[in-house]
Amino acid sequence: MSTKQFGDYIIRVDSIDKTFDNGVVALKNFSTNIRRSEVMVVIGPSGSGKSTFLRCLNGLEEIDSGSITIDGIPLDNDKKNRLEIRKEVGMVFQHFNLFPHLTVLRNISLAQMLVRKRSRSEAEDEAMQLLKKVGISDKVECFPSQLSGGQQQRVAIARALAMKPKVMMFDEATSALDPEMIGEVLEVMKDLAVEGMTMVVVTHEMGFAREVSDWVIFMEDGMKVEEGTAEHFFTDPKKDRTKLFLSQILE
Amino acid sequence: MKTSIYQFCKRNHLFDISAYLVLMVGGVLFLLKGAEDQGYYWQWFRIPKFLYEFDDGRFIAGPILEGLKITLNITWISLILTYIIGLVTALMRLSNSLLARGIARVYLEIARNTPLLVQIFFMYFVVAPILNIDRFVAGVLALSLFEGAYASEIYRAGIVAVNKGQWEASYTLGLSTYQEYRYIILPQAIRRILPPLTSQAISLIKDSSLVSVIAIYEMTMYANEIASETFLVFEIFFTIAAIYLALALILSRGVAYFENRYRVVS
Numbered sequence: 001m002s003t004k005q006f007g008d009y010i011i012r013v014d015s016i017d018k019t020f021d022n023g024v025v026a027l028k029n030f031s032t033n034i035r036r037s038e039v040m041v042v043i044g045p046s047g048s049g050k051s052t053f054l055r056c057l058n059g060l061e062e063i064d065s066g067s068i069t070i071d072g073i074p075l076d077n078d079k080k081n082r083l084e085i086r087k088e089v090g091m092v093f094q095h096f097n098l099f100p101h102l103t104v105l106r107n108i109s110l111a112q113m114l115v116r117k118r119s120r121s122e123a124e125d126e127a128m129q130l131l132k133k134v135g136i137s138d139k140v141e142c143f144p145s146q147l148s149g150g151q152q153q154r155v156a157i158a159r160a161l162a163m164k165p166k167v168m169m170f171d172e173a174t175s176a177l178d179p180e181m182i183g184e185v186l187e188v189m190k191d192l193a194v195e196g197m198t199m200v201v202v203t204h205e206m207g208f209a210r211e212v213s214d215w216v217i218f219m220e221d222g223m224k225v226e227e228g229t230a231e232h233f234f235t236d237p238k239k240d241r242t243k244l245f246l247s248q249i250l251e
Numbered sequence: 252m253k254t255s256i257y258q259f260c261k262r263n264h265l266f267d268i269s270a271y272l273v274l275m276v277g278g279v280l281f282l283l284k285g286a287e288d289q290g291y292y293w294q295w296f297r298i299p300k301f302l303y304e305f306d307d308g309r310f311i312a313g314p315i316l317e318g319l320k321i322t323l324n325i326t327w328i329s330l331i332l333t334y335i336i337g338l339v340t341a342l343m344r345l346s347n348s349l350l351a352r353g354i355a356r357v358y359l360e361i362a363r364n365t366p367l368l369v370q371i372f373f374m375y376f377v378v379a380p381i382l383n384i385d386r387f388v389a390g391v392l393a394l395s396l397f398e399g400a401y402a403s404e405i406y407r408a409g410i411v412a413v414n415k416g417q418w419e420a421s422y423t424l425g426l427s428t429y430q431e432y433r434y435i436i437l438p439q440a441i442r443r444i445l446p447p448l449t450s451q452a453i454s455l456i457k458d459s460s461l462v463s464v465i466a467i468y469e470m471t472m473y474a475n476e477i478a479s480e481t482f483l484v485f486e487i488f489f490t491i492a493a494i495y496l497a498l499a500l501i502l503s504r505g506v507a508y509f510e511n512r513y514r515v516v517s
Contacts, residue, residue: 058423083425091423097416101438110434111424156420163424 004214007036010167010198011057016066018052018222026052027063028222034167034215037196041209041230044219045245050202053219054169057200058089071166087115090160094172096152098144098159104131105140108159116163123162130158134188150181157188168192170201206250210234218242291485298486301477314477315487318470319494325391325459325469330452332395337402337451342432344407355403362400367461370397375465390462398455405447409440442510449506453499460495470494 011034018027026049034040042050055061057068059075059082068075070085099107108130109123118126131137134154136147144152153173160168170189174182186208193199193212203209209216209230216233218225226233226242237243259265286293301313312320343355362370374393375386384392413436421431463472474491478484
């Protein structure tokens with residue numbers, strides 16, 4: 001299936017460890033590399049560390065040891081590096097996290113104006129285009145609470161895209177949605193993948209993983225259990241633990 | 252359809268209204284009885300001239316209204332300072348700097364755990380001579396610092412109550428800490444803490460009466476003076492109590508109106 005052209009490694013993760021303050025070990029000696037335009041899907045049971053892995057990539061969680069480099073920029077304590085990475089890595093959350101006191105248009109244009117220093121009209125033009133792309137251009141002046149979950153999540157995706165990120169991360173982006181709204185959000189994500197966006201996706205949607213991903217990682221207890229192309233992963237998993245997980249989740 | 256008396260009463264809150272009236276009338280009778288037992292000689296007719304007089308048809312404010320003007324001045328200046336001090340202290344307490352947190356903490360503990368009266372005296376007799384400030388400024392500063400400590404706890408609660416996801420979304424979009432507070436966190440927090448901040452303003456109006464101890468001629472100071480000259484103790488103090496009450500009600504009603512108009516569906 002893969003006629004896709006990948007670039008160089010844009011994300012390099014080298015043996016990172018993360019233990020939470022309460023002693024829970026979230027990541028153990030975890031390494032992976034992601035190429036430009038690659039769609040990586042991370043799956044695993046809850047508590048396996050997959051969300052923590054995502055949150056470490058943009059510095060939302062601090063790693064204890066190891067290193068993360070994104071597009072040549074090390075994620076360290078240097079504030080400038082950190083800001084650069086925050087700008088280049090877009091993130092979509094399980095609970096959308098839209099700004100409830102701002103209209104849809106303002107949700108999408110605010111950070112463009114503040115961080116990318118675009119003018120209001122530039123930012124709003126960009127916002128309108130993105131809203132069209134995610135299929136909700138008629139909700140510009142609505143507040144988030146007036147939208148359905150699926151619409152809110154699509155606005156959240158547009159908000160992240162407006163920053164023109166080089167990487168998009170999705171942290172269980174469809175887990176909080178009503179079943180009939182999952183499709184519309186996955187559709188937007190698929191379009192992004194086809195356009196060549198580099199994506200790291202934590203999800204329970206196996207259909208999406210199978211159809212869209214270039215590389216699948218199965219995690220448990222903060223470690224990689226198995227990884228491979230979607231084809232290999234879903235048709236011919238090697239490890240028993242992977243087989244068990246897949247049989248349970250594909251039921 | 253026929254409605255029973257019970258339903259009628261219920262729908263029109265008849266019971267509640269009558270119970271309320273009975274309680275109010277009872278309260279007034281109780282006060283009157285108390286005054287009568289003391290043999291107090293009410294002289295309400297002497298009160299108006301302390302409020303205002305007409306000289307050849309020209310309105311002249313009496314001492315109470317003059318005092319009210321000073322009270323209002325003290326209140327609005329202190330209120331602005333209170334809100335600024337409160338916000339700055341709250342941000343200091345939430346900052347990563349150990350020094351800022353330490354300073355905020357010490358200030359809070361002192362301001363909240365010593366009597367306002369003592370703080371006013373301290374400001375006037377100890378701090379004012381050093382800084383060379385007059386009694387009005389000393390009074391305003393003492394009040395602002397005292398109320399600011401409480402305001403900061405209100406701000407802090409409001410800020411902490413904003414969903415963690417809002418910080419995370421702002422962080423991933425690349426906003427600076429200042430931008431996060433300015434555009435995302437504070438607008439949401441302020442809407443939530445408007446009612447307790449209003450209570451704080453009302454406390455401030457009432458507490459402003461305490462600066463009379465350093466001889467600032469605000470409303471309570473004038474009332475004290477009139478009472479000691481004329482022995483119209485009850486009349487004068489009831490009058491200014493009613494004025495304080497009116498101020499507080501106007502303020503809280505005003506804020507409630509404002510709040511309704513700018514309510515955000517969330």
